[in-house]
Amino acid sequence: MKRKMEVSELIFKIISYFLLIVFALMCVYPFIYALSSSFSSKSAVDGGDVILWPVGFQTEAYRYIFTRNAFWISYANTLFLAFIGTIWCLVYTILGAYALSKKRLMGRHAFNFFLVFTMWFSAGIVPQFVNFTKTGDILAAIAGTSYSNIDQKWLIIIAMGMNATNVILLRNAFEGVPSEIEEAARIDGATEMQILTKVYIPMSKATIATVALFFGISRWNGYFWAIKMMPNQSYSWPVQVYIRDFIDKTSGLVEPPKDGSAWADVIPSDFKFETLSAMSVVYAMVICAVIPILVIYPFIQKYFAKGVNMGGVKE
Numbered sequence: 001m002k003r004k005m006e007v008s009e010l011i012f013k014i015i016s017y018f019l020l021i022v023f024a025l026m027c028v029y030p031f032i033y034a035l036s037s038s039f040s041s042k043s044a045v046d047g048g049d050v051i052l053w054p055v056g057f058q059t060e061a062y063r064y065i066f067t068r069n070a071f072w073i074s075y076a077n078t079l080f081l082a083f084i085g086t087i088w089c090l091v092y093t094i095l096g097a098y099a100l101s102k103k104r105l106m107g108r109h110a111f112n113f114f115l116v117f118t119m120w121f122s123a124g125i126v127p128q129f130v131n132f133t134k135t136g137d138i139l140a141a142i143a144g145t146s147y148s149n150i151d152q153k154w155l156i157i158i159a160m161g162m163n164a165t166n167v168i169l170l171r172n173a174f175e176g177v178p179s180e181i182e183e184a185a186r187i188d189g190a191t192e193m194q195i196l197t198k199v200y201i202p203m204s205k206a207t208i209a210t211v212a213l214f215f216g217i218s219r220w221n222g223y224f225w226a227i228k229m230m231p232n233q234s235y236s237w238p239v240q241v242y243i244r245d246f247i248d249k250t251s252g253l254v255e256p257p258k259d260g261s262a263w264a265d266v267i268p269s270d271f272k273f274e275t276l277s278a279m280s281v282v283y284a285m286v287i288c289a290v291i292p293i294l295v296i297y298p299f300i301q302k303y304f305a306k307g308v309n310m311g312g313v314k315e
Contacts, residue, residue, distance in 0.1 A: 031290070038062070038283040045277040060276050061284035071285065073235060074242035077153060078220060078289070081238055085157045085219040086212055092161050093211060097170035098196050112171075118164050132159045132229055152230040160225065163218075166211045173207035174200050213300045220293060243285050250278035 005013075032052065037045050041056025049055050065071050099105055100112055123131075133147070136155045140147045177200055185195050201208065223240040230236050237245070 034283040034286050038280055038287055040277075040280060042277040042280065045280050045283075058280075061280040064276065064281055065284050065288065070234075071239070071242060074237050074239045075288070077236055078238040078240070079292075081153060081156060081222065081226075082216055082219040082292075085160070086215045088157050088161050089163065089166075089215040089219075090208070090212055093163070093166050093170055093215075094196070094201065094208070096162070097167050097174055098200060100167070100171045101174035115164050115167060129228065132225070135159045136229070148232070151236060152233050153236045155229055156222070156226060159229075160219075160222075163215070166214055170204065170207055170211055173204040177203050209300050213297070216296070217293065239285070239289050243282060243289070246278075246285070247282055250281075 033050065036052060036054045037050045038061050039054040039057055039059065040050045041058055044050050044055035100108060100115070102108070105111070132155065135158060136147045136150065136152065139155060139158070140150050143150055181199055181203075182195055185199050190198065221240065222238060223244065226238050227241050227244070230241075234242075234245075
């Protein structure tokens with residue numbers, strides 16, 4: 001027999017669903033607004049007439065960015081940073097988490113303490129910047145060139161290869177693997193690497209997928225350190241830095257070159273300011289930039305709750 005819902009419980013559910021719907025709309029609306037603005041006319045975008053639907057439908061913004069080689073080069077840089085960076089981070093995170101999950105590791109408690117300590121007390125931006133530049137100097141010395149001549153995309157990948165939170169999530173997931181399975185594998189003659197790849201990784205797929213999602217999104221959305229570490233290497237910029245540069249130059253936040261030359265890589269001479277809004281182009285770039293995340297996220301989202309629960313809770 002179905003239990004009759006009490007008045008207080010009904011009121012609680014109504015308020016909860018209402019707040020969830022409002023929160024969902026607040027999250028979705030910026031994307032809808034950006035999509036509508038990218039298809040709206042210059043007068044509608046500049047005049048603030050776009051609210052929900054496109055006003056004065058046009059596709060000039062997308063025609064513009066589809067013909068800009070610099071945009072797609074930055075897009076390829078972002079794909080490179082996200083893909084290679086995620087793999088690099090996962091390799092180091094899996095190896096570190098596996099080692100820290102073993103009670104036989106000498107100094108295990110000290111290593112775990114120092115790992116957590118970095119989450120309590122961050123060194124700050126300036127020490128991180130110095131650390132990254134010193135890493136760049138080492139890469140330049142290995143390559144036999146100067147810091148300014150190395151491909152600084154690799155510096156972003158290597159210098160940002162570890163995250164304490166993700167290591168702890170994965171360490172907890174590895175600690176949840178029954179020790180009897182590992183013992184059985186050792187009896188069968190499995191090596192340490194075989195135990196990791198054949199036992200721990202397959203049994204922690206949900207947490208690994210979650211950590212990969214965290215790394216991938218952070219690399220895809222990475223802006224601050226990219227602009228700080230490669231301010232003069234526009235050919236290595238990710239798409240977020242390219243969009244920011246486009247906004248600065250089209251909105252007048254940055255003064256044009258004093259020699260009168262145009263910013264041909266961002267604003268070509270054939271840009272039609274009288275018929276095409278620069279913000280429409282920006283919104284079109286933003287829509288193109290989020291498409292890969294929108295495509296990939298649904299396939300990984302099923303692992304998200306399970307992965308966080310497995311790695312975030314220690315029995």
